[in-house]
Amino acid sequence: MKMIRNESLPNIEECTDSLRNVIDALYVLNGKWKLAVILCLVRSSKRFNEIQHEVTGISSKVLAKELKDLELNGFIRRNVYPTTPVSIIYEATDYSRTLKNVIGELSIWGQQHREKVKQSMRKQS
């Protein structure tokens, strides 16, 4: 029943291993805000309200959740400075920067994909 075969492809075990890796990666990057927050902090360290102002549209509830999440995953650090009142400054770790290639490829592909979608919408109308 399998009519077309592409023998140059990896075998099924390599495929499912790779799929697991990809799904793990997507799990971390997923959600409406995670990458925006990471990028915002990679650009410069910031305080809670500064982040909320720069990442337009995010609510404090969601931002607090994302920051906890990102800290747990090692993408950012929460620094508490003993000023009065304490200043809390969020900082991207070097680990955030390991996402560079992933984000690069996603950005290239995403741009190209949007072009393609635009063109096919023009054709249909």
Next chain:
Amino acid sequence: MKMIRNESLPNIEECTDSLRNVIDALYVLNGKWKLAVILCLVRSSKRFNEIQHEVTGISSKVLAKELKDLELNGFIRRNVYPTTPVSIIYEATDYSRTLKNVIGELSIWGQQHREKVKQSMRKQS
């Protein structure tokens, strides 16, 4: 108030453009099953029930939805052959193969991330 600055980074417009691209890309790859279905069809063209058998755990409802979605986005083609009864064969397009680099980077990073998570869990216990 911005205490640490990294001047080698792109400016904010480039950043938000790139972010939009990345989010568009993630939107397409997102969900529990999309990539599994794409990879399954890239390996060889198949019929509905064959896909459902290979992608273990997917329900017919979700598979039907994903196939429609993937067809709309140009990743797969739905070929109807006028046998009696008609055979419907799903086939990955060349466009699915443009995901190669993206999936490659995601897989590399995802694997490395899982290693990291494992190690930090060992440390904590």
Next chain:
DNA sequence: GTAAGCGCTTACCTTTGGGTAAGTAGTAAC
């Protein structure tokens, strides 16, 4: 002492994604 800023938390609601189970139109085999 009242208002305003900081860094959140809480309660409540809606939307979305996905799971289960059953059904359906068409065909073919027995």
Next chain:
DNA sequence: GTTACTACTTACCCAAAGGTAAGCGCTTAC
């Protein structure tokens, strides 16, 4: 004519993600 297969669709349910709005403990400014 009953059963089974194919390619789905439909109805119903649940959990997670995210939005809205309000509040809270603390501090400083007026």
